[in-house]
Amino acid sequence: MAAPPDPQPHVMVLPFPAQGHVMPLMELSHRLVGHGIEVDFVNTEYNHDRAIKAMGAERGAVDPGGIHMVSLPDGMGPDGDRTDIATVGRGLPAAMLAPLKDMIRSRKTKWVIADVSMCWVMELAATTGVRVALFSTFSAAVFALRLHVPKLIDDGVLDECANVKRNVTIQLSPKMPPIEAAELPWVCLSSLPDRRRVIIQILQKTHPMIPLAAAIICNTFEQIESEELDLVPNALPVGPLEAPAASRSAGQLWQEDSACLPWLDAQARGSVIYVAFGSFTVFDAARFLELADGLELTGRPFLWTVRTNFTTGIGEDWLDAFKRRVEGKGLVVGWAPQQRVLSHPSVACFVSHCGWNSTMEGLRHGVPFLCWPYFADQFCNQSYICNVWGTGVKIHADERGVVTKEEIKNKVAQLLGDEGIKARAAIWKDAACTSIAEGGSSDQNLLKLVKLLTE
Incomplete structure (x- = not known):
């Protein structure tokens, strides 16, 4: 009698509960499903409901691309402030460790791929026997800086509360983007000292767990971060990750407005300014x-993503009047299908907060950047774009901390008039596409990961 077929490999995927973390892990999950791996994707209950709503599906009635969507409590009440990263992160282990343990045992899960911001999950290896790979939602350079934080504290650059004591320039390898201590992700993650203290304490507590991971999966590729990847233990760069074009993805927590795509079709090639600041910028x-006046002042067509919670002090009436005023030359949407926008031939440049997902997507599609970072790792990503890759320019605020409409107009003109930036953006696009094509470095690393998960 023939032996029964081997069961389908089964992996649990666990993102930190924020848009920029859920999306790339969902993209990775689609890739794993494509290689015959069964995925349980674990959102918090709050974000699970948001993802299902964004897809226009009923709760519990969705199985996007073969991915099993499950949810667990995050330990917060219905009115909890889930934009407070420090409070969210601090409460997750107590809320999720026990139900995760039960889920792993009941489903006989052998592998967990956890967001590095959830690396407390490593505790489950000892209690359940599960193997854990970590996923980095930021660059290899920032991951290397994370590993370097204890030394920065020992050297007196930072104190135990992430306050800067010596604002030195930090560059761990010659090709790594230089960054000032005051722009380290954990320093500029919040203006509130108590929140920074909580974040740095979580980082230090989980620091010893990172070398225990079987692999560190990175949404980057070898050609852009070869030296930085050498500083990350067991690194497997598999990026740039993107959502599959042919299937629904539950990686979005905001409902995408696809009406902007026909609008882009009607614009001239290489004419549109695309403006988007991610899910946290306010x-x-x-x-x-x-910003509104500056976009008008450029005289170019623009597509601007304005979330419902993007601004304070501006009412719907003003925004509706602005939409009417710019109709025909500008379009404002609540949330855009960004990867499809950036791949559109009418897009000329990307005014961006420089989140790592946006950085990878812009690089993947050869779009020049006007860099406008807000917090966390975005300043390091700006340094990559402007100082290392040469694919963008920085925006500068005035003495009030405000970026003026004249600055916006002038920087857009500078960016779009620089043929060198366009040429370098095209070169990096080719490198990114080569890495994920069959036989490319990221494709080969994905196959290594699949082999690891199926052992």
């Missing part, structure tokens, strides 16, 4: 109004 009224 502008006050002064900054918001200058």
Whole structure:
């Protein structure tokens, strides 16, 4: 009698509960399913409901691309502030460790791929026997900086509360983007000292767990971060990751407005300014109004993503009037299908907060950047774009901390008039596409990961 077929390999995927973390891990999950691996994707209950709503599906009635969507409590009440990263991160282990343990045992899970921001999950290896790979939602350079934080504290660059004591320039390898201590991700993650203290304490507590991971999966590729990847233990760069074009993805927590795609079709090739600041950036009224005026002042068509919680002090009436005023030359949407936008031939440049997902997507599609970082790792990513790859320019605020409409107009003109930036963006696009094509470095690393997960 023939032996029964081997069961389908079964992996649990666990993102930190934020848009920029859920999306790339969902993209990786689609790739794993394509290689015959069964995936349980674990969101918090709050984000699970958001993802299902964004897809236009009923709760419990969705199985995107063969991925099994499950959810667990995050330990917060219904009115909890889930934009407070420190509070969210601090409460997750107590809320999730026990139900994760039960889920792993009941489903006989052998592998967990956990966001590095959830690396407390390594505790489950001892109690359940599960093997754990970590996933980095930021660059290899930032991961290397994370590993370097204890030394920065020992050297007196930072204190135990992530306050800067010596604002030195940090560069761990010659090709790594230089970054000032004041722009380290954990320093500029919050303006509130108590929140920074909590974040740095979580980082230090989990630091010894990282070398225990079977692999560190990175959304990057060898051609752009070869030296930095050497500083990451067991690194497997598999990027740039993107959502599959032919299937629904539950990686979005905001409902995408696809009406912008026909609008882009009607614009001239290489003419549109695309403006998007991710899921956390918030502008006050002064900054918001200058940006609106600056986009008009460029005289170019623009597509601007404005989340419902993007600004304070600007009412719906003003925004509706602005939409009417710019109709025909500008389009404002709540949330855009960004990867499809960046791949569109009408897009000329990307005004971006420089989140790592956006950075990889812009690089993948050869789009020049106007860099406008907000917090966390975005300043390091700006340094990559402007100082290392040469594919963008920085925006500068005035003495009030406001980016003026004239600065926006002038920097857009500078960016789009620089043929060197366009040429370098095209070169890096080719490198990114080569890495994920069959036989490319990231494709080969993905196959290594599949082999590891199926052992």
